[in-house]
Amino acid sequence: MSKVYTGQCACGAVRIQAAGEPVAELHCQCRHCQLRSGTGHSSFTVFAGPEVVRIEGDTRSWSVTADSGNEKHQVFCPECGTPTHVTFPDSPGVTAISAALLDIASQFAPKFATYANSALPWDSLDPALTQYSEMPAG
Known part of the structure; x- marks a missing residue:
């Protein structure tokens, strides 16, 4: 039986469910993630594959070009x-869920x-974590 991850926004209007194992779990300290989170980094549990992540509720998004040159759609609850x-339009099966929602x-x-x-x-992170100066390849 695969692991299930569930979560919601602060007001509960948006619910997220993901099945299976994440392909990555990370903290991102890029400037976009700092601004997105309002603090020093954003934390994500990343899933890949068709129909792995289900989003319920109304959402809104805005787009930004990442340091890699690829576009990212930042999604949020319009209520809270x-x-x-x-x-990521260039990787349509990949969804990075904000870890704090879990x-x-x-x-x-x-x-x-x-x-x-x-x-x-x-913004101090666990020094035992592997740290990359940018986004690792692959």
């Missing part, structure tokens, strides 16, 4: 403003941090 997930917070187990070269001095 909670950032819910990120999608109903069972302990399901999030970050393995690495990206864009450590953009880290803010007051």
